[in-house]
Amino acid sequence: MALRLLQHRSADGARSVIAARGDTAAFVPGVTSIRELALRAIAEGKGLADVVAECGSGAAVDLGEELTAGRLISPIDHEDPAHVLLSGTGLTHLGSAEGRDKMHREAAASDAKTDSMRMFLEGLEGGKPSHGETGQQPEWFYKGDGSQLVAPGAALTMPAFAQDGGEEPELAGIYIIGPDGTPFRLGLCLANEFSDHVTERHNYLWLAHSKLRQAALGPELLVGDLPEHVKGASRILRDGKTLWEKPFLSGEANMSHSFANLEAHHFKYDLFRRPGDVHVHFYGTATLSFSDGVRTEEGDVFEIEAAPFTLPLRNPLARADKAIVTVKAL
Known part of the structure; x- marks a missing residue:
């Protein structure tokens, strides 16, 4: 076991x-x-x-x-949250292009292939290279530092200016950088990557803005071999009742990229191999309630579960108070 x-x-x-x-x-x-x-x-x-x-x-x-x-x-942290990096890769799962492409087609109103679909197809062709080789690089995004991680059960709080707060059920790899700069994988966690899909749909170049949000990890860190197939369920509860529910798949058998390829393209950068740093890297998903027309509301509860994890990840949705930031000249 x-x-x-x-x-x-x-x-x-x-x-x-x-x-x-x-x-x-x-x-x-x-x-x-x-x-x-x-x-x-x-x-x-x-x-x-x-x-x-x-x-x-x-x-x-x-x-x-x-x-x-x-x-x-949360199953990983650091005394100084600035030494925890949250990042992720998208369009990595076999069904992940459909929802993204639909959003971008609506924005572009064109029959031409979107940039997202081209990136997905390139990953499908070259995302699982032979051992020892580097394949097609994936989409990559930054989510923040360790201050953005919320505990299991705690609220996922969208900023006051957010247009949406939507779940992203997936797996996250947990890494620590050794004294000589070598990345070590501790294991995998169940995760809710949490994004603003309305902002992203407006213009795919706003993907970076849509990802600067909190995220949650399930309480369990799974140690050992990476799973080929993970099947779970993602649901949204409103007033104690299930508003939306759908199965989600992950693991390499359901991905267009191998874990090794995603790791290679993340840790190829020197700044991501700083000794002592912790990395939480979200591997992506193909299942979103937003793609099914769901609009979340404050108080909704996101619930994600999947074997071999035994505990669910539950987080209510909240919105931060409005804050006006003023820059002062020195």
Whole structure:
């Protein structure tokens, strides 16, 4: 059974790590963060699961109870949020071009191939190169630093100026950069990448603006081999009732790019290999309620679940108070 790691914060603020396999979960003695475990594994030249095993097993934990109580926090963080980079790649899944292309066709009112469709087709042709080779580069975007990550159960808050707050159910890779600049993958998390699709639909060159939003990670970090096939469900609850629901697929069998190709094109840049930094990289999705005409409202709850993760990711939608920023001359 695959190892899953979680971060816990008690009512008094004390932090700890939980290790889970199947239905069994227990605290990892003497450890306060997953990042601490990862740095230890790198320093000792061991795998993350091996280091966890060497720590032994503490008191048993009921994960569902801790999630309900709000004591499970994001499975990765840093003392300085500026050293956590959130980024992502789009048009990476076999069905991901349809919704994006529809938005851009409506804007362009043309029968010609959109830039999005051309990028998707290029990825379909060259996104899974042979081992050791670099394939077609994907679309890439920046989401912010670690201050943009919200905990499981916390509100995803769109800015006051946002035109939309929409879910993006997907997988996210969690990485840490070793002392010599080598990127290490800790594992995968369930994620809600959260974007402003109305802004993006207006003009695809506003994609960068639409992505500068918060994001949420599911509480579990899945350690080990990358999954070929992940099937889950994404839904929106309004007033306690299901407003919209749809299955979503991920994993390399459902993607036009391999994980290795997405990683190669992200970490090829020197500035993304700064020792000690943490990277959260969203791999993309093909399932959006926005593509089905859903318009979210404040108070709606996004819910995402998928095996082999055992806990759902739930986040209500909120809007920030209006803030006027004034630049002062010195």
